[in-house]
Amino acid sequence: MWRLFAAVCALVAGTAAFLEQISSDCTCPGEIAAIKDELMKIRGNMSMSSSQAALISQLQANLTTLQQTVHNLSRVTHHPQAVAFTAQLTKSLSNIQEGQEVMFDKVITNVGHGYDNNTGNFTAPYNGTYIFFLTITSSDIHKASFRLVKNGHRILNVNSIPTTAHNHTIPETNTHVVTVNMHVGDKVWAVNQGGFDAHEGLTGNLLTSFSGHLLQPHFRSTSPTVV
CATH class of the missing domain: 1.20.58 (Methane Monooxygenase Hydroxylase; Chain G, domain 1)
Structure with a gap:
């Protein structure tokens, strides 16, 4: 023994x-x-x-x-360990309600098949550190306030407020970025905060997007105890 x-x-x-x-x-x-x-x-x-x-x-x-x-x-x-995706919004959205999720329908890149354009969710295929980018463009009238959430918990906020110049309202585009540790099966998606009003809007035409990629895979989350 x-x-x-x-x-x-x-x-x-x-x-x-x-x-x-x-x-x-x-x-x-x-x-x-x-x-x-x-x-x-x-x-x-x-x-x-x-x-x-x-x-x-x-x-x-x-x-x-x-x-x-x-x-x-x-x-x-x-197995292929590259994970990268970019998905864009083709149609503008109006009257977006608080808590409403955004489904970025035009998939530009989806290496690793982590992004699902039917749900708007990215699901981590590997343990690792990931970086995510959320770009939103407000409508020409309404403000926009959105967040990225991981498994339902906020990890990033981004706001866009249209500006007025020469009697014209101009949409604003903002991008925020976050790095986060993920385990296999963890999900990240975009959701409306409803921080300004109940009629927030987003401009489509590929001006609003959700991107991310794997920075570093994690081989193990814990180390065995040496006896």
Whole structure:
């Protein structure tokens, strides 16, 4: 049993080198699963002290973390990891209500297939740090106040207020940017704040857009505990 412990400890302690050497034909996931099965057998077939039981529990937790790490790194290493999108609004919108979402209907770029023009949502395909840009153009009459939200929580605000010059009202365009950490499945979308009035508007004609891309993938979110 202690030889097994030593083997697992060495595997956990050498995680960094182990991950750097991962390749498409890596057998690491199978080896980790086999060690986990062996630990389960030991725990079921042997009586042990509380400290030994605690050690096995910690080893099992470490192995679970390693499995997830290998899975995430394998996805990034052996599949296209570029993620980038730009979607634009073709038709102007008026009387936009507070909380109304915007669906940017013209997709210019959608590498990684994270953006859905049917919902206006971007869904992260990988763990990582992402950058998002929200550009809004007010109507020639009404102000606009919008935000980006991640899983329903605000991460960015942007306002546009039309200006008047020579007796003409001129729409205003503003862009704000934010970087945010994302996990697989996290969603980001644009929603109206309704900060000015109940009749806010946006100019379409590709003057209002939502863009983003993956800056840096995250291979793992936690580090295993060395025992």
